Amino acid sequence: xxxxxxxxxxxxxxxxxxxxxxxxxxxxxxxxxxxxxxxxxxxxxxxxxxxxxxxxxxxxxxxxxxxxxxxxxxxxxxxxxxxxxxxxxxxxxxxxxxxxxxxxxxxxxxxxxxxxxxxxxxxxxxxxxxxxxxxxxxxxxxxxxxxxxxxxxxx
Numbered sequence: 001x002x003x004x005x006x007x008x009x010x011x012x013x014x015x016x017x018x019x020x021x022x023x024x025x026x027x028x029x030x031x032x033x034x035x036x037x038x039x040x041x042x043x044x045x046x047x048x049x050x051x052x053x054x055x056x057x058x059x060x061x062x063x064x065x066x067x068x069x070x071x072x073x074x075x076x077x078x079x080x081x082x083x084x085x086x087x088x089x090x091x092x093x094x095x096x097x098x099x100x101x102x103x104x105x106x107x108x109x110x111x112x113x114x115x116x117x118x119x120x121x122x123x124x125x126x127x128x129x130x131x132x133x134x135x136x137x138x139x140x141x142x143x144x145x146x147x148x149x150x151x152x153x154x155x
Contacts, residue, residue: 004032008039074109076119087120092127094134099127110134 004013004022013019013032023040025033072083088107090099099106108131115121126134 003030004034006036006039007034009036011036074119076111077114077116081119083120087123088125091125092130093124094126094130097127
C-alpha cells in the first residue's frame with residue numbers, strides 16, 4: 001500500500017520509515033505532504049518557482065520587518081518608518097487603559113493629521129477598541145458630510 005506519493009518526482013512511501021523522506025504537514029494524512037524533501041529544496045533554491053514567494057513570507061516574520069516584533073516601526077501615509085525609539089507607552093489616551101509590556105500591539109498610534117516632516121506629530125495612542133470606535137465615528141461623519149454636499153448640489 002502506498003502511503004504518500006510525491007507530486008513532483010513520483011517518489012513513493014510504502015512504510016512509515018519512508019514517510020521521513022516527505023515534508024511534514026499536519027493537515028495531510030500521516031502528517032506528511034505530497035511532496036518529498038528533495039523536491040521542496042529544489043523549489044526553494046534560487047531560481048525555483050517558490051523562491052520569491054518564500055522570501056516574501058520569511059521577510060514578513062523577520063523581527064526587523066514585522067511590526068509585531070519591532071515596536072519602533074510605524075505606518076505613516078502608506079509607508080513603514082523605523083523610528084529611533086519606541087513611541088508607544090502602552091496606555092490608551094482615550095480610555096486610560098494600561099497594557100503590560102509583554103502584550104504586544106494592544107495599542108495603535110493614530111494620526112489625527114499627517115505632518116510629512118515629523119511622523120509623530122498629531123498622533124494619539126489608542127487601544128484597539130477605542131481606535132475602532134474612532135474610525136467608526138469618522139466614517140459616520142464622512143457619510144453625513146457627503147450627504148449634505150449632495151443635498152446642497154440638488155438645491
